[in-house]
Amino acid sequence: MENIGLPLVLSFVSSVITGIFSFIVLRRWWEKRRPHHLAWGLGLLFYFVGTLSQVILSFIWSPLFFGLWYWTGALMVAAWLGQGTLYLLIRRGNIARNAQMALVLVSIMTLPWTLFLTKFNEAAWKPGSDMTQLYRDEVDADGNVVREGIMPGKASGTVRFFSPVMNTWGTVLLVGGAIYSAYIFRRKNIMRNRVVGNWLIALGGLLPAMGGALIRLGDPSFKYIAELLGAIFIFWGFWLATNAPEDESPIHVEKAV
Amino acid sequence: MNLGNFLLFLIGAHHWVSRIGLGAALIMFGIGVYIGLLRHGDVTRWYRKLVYGVAGLMVVQALMGLAMYLIGGRPFEEVHLIYGFGAALALPFFIFVEVTAKKRPAMGSYLWGFGVLAGILLRAMMTGAAG
Numbered sequence: 001m002e003n004i005g006l007p008l009v010l011s012f013v014s015s016v017i018t019g020i021f022s023f024i025v026l027r028r029w030w031e032k033r034r035p036h037h038l039a040w041g042l043g044l045l046f047y048f049v050g051t052l053s054q055v056i057l058s059f060i061w062s063p064l065f066f067g068l069w070y071w072t073g074a075l076m077v078a079a080w081l082g083q084g085t086l087y088l089l090i091r092r093g094n095i096a097r098n099a100q101m102a103l104v105l106v107s108i109m110t111l112p113w114t115l116f117l118t119k120f121n122e123a124a125w126k127p128g129s130d131m132t133q134l135y136r137d138e139v140d141a142d143g144n145v146v147r148e149g150i151m152p153g154k155a156s157g158t159v160r161f162f163s164p165v166m167n168t169w170g171t172v173l174l175v176g177g178a179i180y181s182a183y184i185f186r187r188k189n190i191m192r193n194r195v196v197g198n199w200l201i202a203l204g205g206l207l208p209a210m211g212g213a214l215i216r217l218g219d220p221s222f223k224y225i226a227e228l229l230g231a232i233f234i235f236w237g238f239w240l241a242t243n244a245p246e247d248e249s250p251i252h253v254e255k256a257v
Numbered sequence: 258m259n260l261g262n263f264l265l266f267l268i269g270a271h272h273w274v275s276r277i278g279l280g281a282a283l284i285m286f287g288i289g290v291y292i293g294l295l296r297h298g299d300v301t302r303w304y305r306k307l308v309y310g311v312a313g314l315m316v317v318q319a320l321m322g323l324a325m326y327l328i329g330g331r332p333f334e335e336v337h338l339i340y341g342f343g344a345a346l347a348l349p350f351f352i353f354v355e356v357t358a359k360k361r362p363a364m365g366s367y368l369w370g371f372g373v374l375a376g377i378l379l380r381a382m383m384t385g386a387a388g
Binding site: 093094095097098099101102104105108109112113117157 | 334335336338339340342343346347350351353354355358360363365366369373
């Protein structure tokens with residue numbers, strides 16, 4: 001029972017909240033069949049799987065849940081949330097659909113790669129630990145391994161190569177989408193809900209990504225609060241953005257110029 | 258032909274089909290740039306037939322890889338299997354986007370498709386055979 005602390009409780013609450021949110025967003029997609037609902041719903045579903053895996057990994061070692069924790073958290077969440085924003089903001093041609101196909105392809109290639117072709121060092125796992133501090137080897141300035149992690153420190157040629165690519169892609173879309181919609185709103189003074197919604201989604205996507213920086217500030221529990229707040233902001237943003245009147249979509253703004 | 262000879266034949270065929278596939282992907286990408294970006298045209302019937310041809314070639318390539326694996330052959334790096342899986346799936350995804358696109362022209366789908374396919378094939382070649 002010594003594993004149960006504030007970080008674990010916050011992770012558990014995050015997983016319950018993201019589970020409920022993903023269900024609501026995916027149900028909205030099922031009713032309305034809008035692609036941005038599907039992308040955001042999948043982003044939240046991956047968020048749920050990631051936080052749930054973190055809870056499970058606090059108690060037991062499981063290669064399956066560690067693989068899912070890494071695949072969802074490091075590769076999928078930001079990219080799929082960003083994809084939802086891309087659908088909402090770029091309606092010209094088939095750019096968003098093509099980007100989604102590339103994302104689906106990377107997703108289904110990296111899942112078996114993470115689960116079956118990546119070797120995990122079980123000995124590095126400790127009950128009740130923060131996975132972000134254990135997941136890879138810690139190396140010094142000369143490249144010597146100071147502390148062994150669950151995954152190798154070298155990213156080149158491994159599935160970890162995709163992590164900066166996917167996170168940069170997702171974060172650029174989330175933050176860029178928020179800035180772009182703020183610009184459109186300022187020019188035309190419309191779509192206030194969608195602008196505020198996109199800003200909240202961007203903030204919600206950035207908060208968990210800032211987890212590493214928060215740990216360096218001194219208290220790892222900030223990371224878990226950030227994760228929880230991130231989930232709440234994303235859902236709040238989704239709610240505002242999708243309740244904007246459809247006849248005020250960006251494409252009409254562009255045509256009106 | 259015994260299994261050993263068959264495996265040698267497959268290794269050679271798999272090697273050459275990957276090079277032909279990469280060349281085809283780059284040529285199709287170039288033609289796509291010309292039709293779609295320079296002439297602002299849509300996907301023509303013959304272009305789509307060629308896309309189906311390259312997609313079919315990638316499926317044949319993946320099946321050869323599967324046959325070699327079943328016989329006992331192994332790639333230099335295991336991740337080659339993932340790239341092979343990706344190469345077989347890449348074009349069908351973008352074919353789906355193009356043929357169901359309501360907004361025309363839709364040549365952009367094949368620019369994405371062949372760009373992604375060329376990248377996957379390049380990585381597949383680097384992980385397929387030692388040396």
